[in-house]
Amino acid sequence: MSDLLALRGGPAVWSEGWPEWPQTGPDTERRLRETLHGGRWAISGEWTGQRPQEARLADRFARFVGARWCVPVDHGTSALLIALQTAGVRPGDEVIVPGLTWVACASVVARAGAVPVLADVDPRTLCVDPAAVDAAVTPRTAAILAVHLYSAMAEMDALQAIAERHGLALIEDAAQAYGATWRGQGAGTLGLSGAFSAQQGKALTSGEGGLFVTSSREVRDRAEMLRGDGRRYGPGPHTRGQPDMEEADVVQGWNMHLTEFQSTLLLDGLERLDEQNRTRARAAKTLDERLTEQDDLEPIEPYAANDTRAYYHYAIRLKKDGFGGRGAEAVAEALSAELGRWIRPPYRPLNEHPLYDPRRLPSGTVPEAATRLDPTRFELPVARRESARTVLLHHSMLLGNQRHLDAVVEAFAKVRHLAAQLAPVGDS
Numbered sequence: 181m182s183d184l185l186a187l188r189g190g191p192a193v194w195s196e197g198w199p200e201w202p203q204t205g206p207d208t209e210r211r212l213r214e215t216l217h218g219g220r221w222a223i224s225g226e227w228t229g230q231r232p233q234e235a236r237l238a239d240r241f242a243r244f245v246g247a248r249w250c251v252p253v254d255h256g257t258s259a260l261l262i263a264l265q266t267a268g269v270r271p272g273d274e275v276i277v278p279g280l281t282w283v284a285c286a287s288v289v290a291r292a293g294a295v296p297v298l299a300d301v302d303p304r305t306l307c308v309d310p311a312a313v314d315a316a317v318t319p320r321t322a323a324i325l326a327v328h329l330y331s332a333m334a335e336m337d338a339l340q341a342i343a344e345r346h347g348l349a350l351i352e353d354a355a356q357a358y359g360a361t362w363r364g365q366g367a368g369t370l371g372l373s374g375a376f377s378a379q380q381g382k383a384l385t386s387g388e389g390g391l392f393v394t395s396s397r398e399v400r401d402r403a404e405m406l407r408g409d410g411r412r413y414g415p416g417p418h419t420r421g422q423p424d425m426e427e428a429d430v431v432q433g434w435n436m437h438l439t440e441f442q443s444t445l446l447l448d449g450l451e452r453l454d455e456q457n458r459t460r461a462r463a464a465k466t467l468d469e470r471l472t473e474q475d476d477l478e479p480i481e482p483y484a485a486n487d488t489r490a491y492y493h494y495a496i497r498l499k500k501d502g503f504g505g506r507g508a509e510a511v512a513e514a515l516s517a518e519l520g521r522w523i524r525p526p527y528r529p530l531n532e533h534p535l536y537d538p539r540r541l542p543s544g545t546v547p548e549a550a551t552r553l554d555p556t557r558f559e560l561p562v563a564r565r566e567s568a569r570t571v572l573l574h575h576s577m578l579l580g581n582q583r584h585l586d587a588v589v590e591a592f593a594k595v596r597h598l599a600a601q602l603a604p605v606g607d608s
């Protein structure tokens with residue numbers, strides 16, 4: 181092992197590359213070509229005599245997660261917006277959101293005209309702490325947004341109980357939890373509705389994209405119209421050269437359509453997803469075991485009911501005095517240089533995130549709204565502490581071979597050994 185960190189000009193632990201992401205399969209190009217020449221690139225196009233890829237994807241994905249219905253959309257954020265709208269969230273209502281998550285989970289609440297209320301997280305999972313959710317309920321609360329973060333599911337039993345007790349809608353954000361289960365039931369199917377993102381980095385991707393799932397017929401019907409400027413598939417029979425979508429005259433929607441190319445890619449990716457998830461889970465188990473052989477790293481501790489885990493990022497925590505007391509940011513930077521991949525610290529808590537301040541929205545300039553939307557009024561000490569000591573490996577790093585895992589273990593060992601070369605605590 182070199183005695184100089186790669187960050188300081190020493191040789192890197194690993195320079196042989198990582199599994200590519202996104203991945204394609206043997207049929208991906210053929211399928212995309214078929215869509216390219218199939219005469220329909222969007223569901224707003226005309227009936228070609230073939231069911232749209234989008235409708236096939238809806239059936240296939242609903243089966244994958246175990247929901248009755250799926251409505252594909254253009255982004256995960258759109259799936260969340262539809263989840264809020266179909267849950268009856270109204271302007272001025274409060275929605276409880278974890279304080280540690282991607283900014284869209286909270287900003288979309290403000291976009292729906294409601295007030296995001298940030299709740300602190302459970303240090304074992306980094307997902308929202310049910311006790312913090314319970315404490316945040318007020319007479320104005322309309323919904324709880326549970327987010328399954330990185331590789332663990334939120335405590336769904338407790339959140340369901342809170343939602344029931346207070347008569348609130350429970351919405352799941354499963355953007356990072358494709359294939360995860362809670363007592364055998366798919367992430368995304370444990371509340372009124374579930375939202376998935378198919379953005380580039382996700383375990384199922386079409387570059388951009390989203391999937392909304394529900395088992396309520398009524399919610400599904402509204403969701404279909406909301407994502408289509410108020411249109412929905414007509415009952416048929418359809419005529420070639422005529423649209424198969426009808427104008428429903430029921431809701432005010434927006435165009436949140438997924439293109440036929442994206443649907444083609446997601447149908448293709450779904451064929452690989454289960455196998456990839458199994459590979460990731462095996463690799464993560466190996467890393468949990470090997471990285472914690474030294475007493476300075478702590479794995480995520482999922483709840484027992486989270487019987488299948490799905491990995492968006494593999495997360496591991498630095499114990500207080502490990503790595504010379506350096507924070508996750510410095511360690512992640514050093515690991516990135518050793519491994520040739522971006523090893524990243526988690527999200528910043530939303531009460532101090534540079535991308536999150538809904539007071540910047542036009543609606544946020546109204547005096548009462550500005551006070552309610554102010555993210556700094558929430559205290560998130562656990563999110564702050566845990567994000568400062570956690571590092572993340574993208575799930576594609578778990579799709580390699582034994583040598584890739586050895587390199588990860590060796591990189592941690594090297595950074596631990598040479599931690600004195602990292603910036604001293606407090607330097608930036």
Ligand SMILES: Cc1ncc(COP(=O)(O)O)c(C=O)c1O
Nearest residue numbers: 255256257282284355377378379
């Ligand atoms: C937990 C979570 N929710 C929502 C989103 C938003 O999804 P999108 O970027 O597809 O709009 C993301 C990802 O980017 C996410 O990680």
